[in-house]
Amino acid sequence: MKRTTFLLGVLTALATPAQATVVNGGFEQWAQGQPTAWSLIDSGISVSQSNTIKLSGSSAAAISVNTADQANTDFRQLVGVTAGQTYTFSTAVYHTEGNVRARLYVNGYQGYSNEQLTGQWQTLSHSYTAPSSGNIEVGLRFYDVAGFDGSELVYVDEFKPASTTEPPATGCSNTSLSFALNTDNYGAETSWQLTNAQNQQQYAGSGYAGNTSYSEQWCLADGEYSFTIFDSYGDGICCSYGNGSYSLTLNNQPVFSGSSFGAQQSHSFTLGSAGGGDVDLGSYYADAAGLTGYNLKTALHNIINNHTARGYSAIWGFYNVYELDNYYENDGSILDIYSEKPSATDSYVYAAGSDQCGSYNSEADCYNREHSFPRSWFGGAIEPMNSDIHHIFATDGFVNSKRGSYPFGKVGSASFTSTNGSKLGSAIAGSGYSGTVFEPIDEFKGDIARAYFYMATRYQSQLANWQNNSTEANAALNGTTTQVFENWLLQLLKQWHQQDPVSQKERDRNDAAYQYQGNRNPFIDHPQFVSAIWGN
Incomplete structure (x- = not known):
């Protein structure tokens, strides 16, 4: 397919050229279904007013790219600039499918958008110093990428330049x-x-x-x-x-x-x-300073309690930005802990947003949202547990279904093994448990353990009643708010915590979770809290 583009620009007659004013850059003015002051709309695109998806004001421009012929996709105007003046041009872009990439145009082609960031606004900007006075074209140009089906909708809002660069301030009062x-x-x-x-x-x-x-x-x-x-x-x-x-x-x-x-x-x-x-961790955990044992656990509960529940559907958006492989293949695909091969090429990869489940019949069909602490254990789709990102990881849908609500454990005899070596089967002899367990690969055992210690602390006031919610919950939980886990599982989790130390991936995810829902996993920030509460 031809590379599909269109150019978005701005035209205005300026009384004071140095201001480079964008006319109707916020797309608030419309006449006969078209944005005013935008002089050229080619036949290969269509522009309509959006009152729902917008960055600010009452509306944005919804631009559909409907052709693979770049000669028919321009949407442009001009701005006036003054020689020697510096302008910062910027615009906000909102991708819907992720199969078109936006490129800022300021008298030439500048930086690209990240088309994989769907369902959210991102900003493109460029600082431009005018070599001479006159008019320049500014705007956006869109390029198709793999998956473009001949029609894609992109929202644009707040296309504007800042005022001319001011002399440096004599000081910063902040x-x-x-x-x-x-x-x-x-x-x-x-x-x-x-x-x-x-x-x-x-x-x-x-x-x-x-x-x-x-x-x-x-x-x-x-x-x-x-x-x-x-x-x-x-x-x-x-x-x-x-x-x-x-x-x-x-x-x-x-x-x-x-x-x-x-x-x-x-x-x-x-x-x-x-x-x-x-995050200033000393300040964040100040109320837990000097404590040990279950007194420390209670103090941590009070610190991380009452986070903002974002809802189960919002998890997809978190994954699109923060659950990406920037650590192994470093390819920006979804980081699926049940298929990731840390030291080899993954058998398959998932693109953020486009490969989410959906139905599945086998491995590699789609990814979904895995409650590492099964929701049947806490009674079903109950908030805030059901959407708590600290224990919900992106995983292959089919492998997730194989895991079901079984406890994590060491497998003695496997009945199923995923492509990266995660296993389902009967627990290894001598483990203290004889039922069916699921065992992730070593790379992620510590991640799972610290998610469980988080759940035991965040929901301290609720989990005493969870033991009898299911057979698997009864096998894993001991009905207390202190130890929380049966002895066999507690010893296993502590072992996994020690053998798989906190990684940079976990630290980054913890920071993202804090930004996303407002609380942290203490056992990632301070791994020593595990032994301080539950012993070595």
């Missing part, structure tokens, strides 16, 4: 931070954005040169922030094609840094009372 970016060989593939707790963009960047160092100062008020860096090719910025890296520092102390990732990497941090790191 908190000043230093951001540094070193690009790899393909700097144009890199973009990033910083948003606040209200998802409003504070800073952004794209359109970089290869193998170049950039630095800038951020001035931020107290509050929560999320930084996300994107690589449009999906291979990060280190180390296959150059040695790129990025970092944020506060008073020469690291806030976050990175280099190796897939399509994207995110970091959250807080300024103000919680300090300047991803």
